[in-house]
């Protein structure tokens with residue numbers, strides 16, 4: 629008469645509501661497999677999954693320095709990622725960096 633914690637694999641009694649090893653709420657796990665919202669229990673809000681835009685962020689910085697026009701495109705791309713606050717933040721930096729590099733190269737060309 630045992631079940632196993634889906635989080636840490638600890639053997640538990642069938643009636644266990646919480647894992648005695650890692651403390652995770654096992655009731656929620658069962659409820660998630662039910663179809664349809666129960667509406668009365670949401671102990672924690674599930675955060676929106678942050679999409680991984682690391683490559684675009686890195687490329688954005690690289691292009692911002694070497695090819696500002698493409699850096700600008702990457703900056704706008706990152707800034708419009710509504711699924712990632714991180715991408716938006718870096719998109720802003722990429723755009724700022726792009727304009728700074730642009731301004732510097734413009735000044736250098738003027739001399």
Ligand SMILES: [Zn+2]
Pocket residue numbers: 633634635636637638647648649650651652
């Ligand atoms: Zn556990």
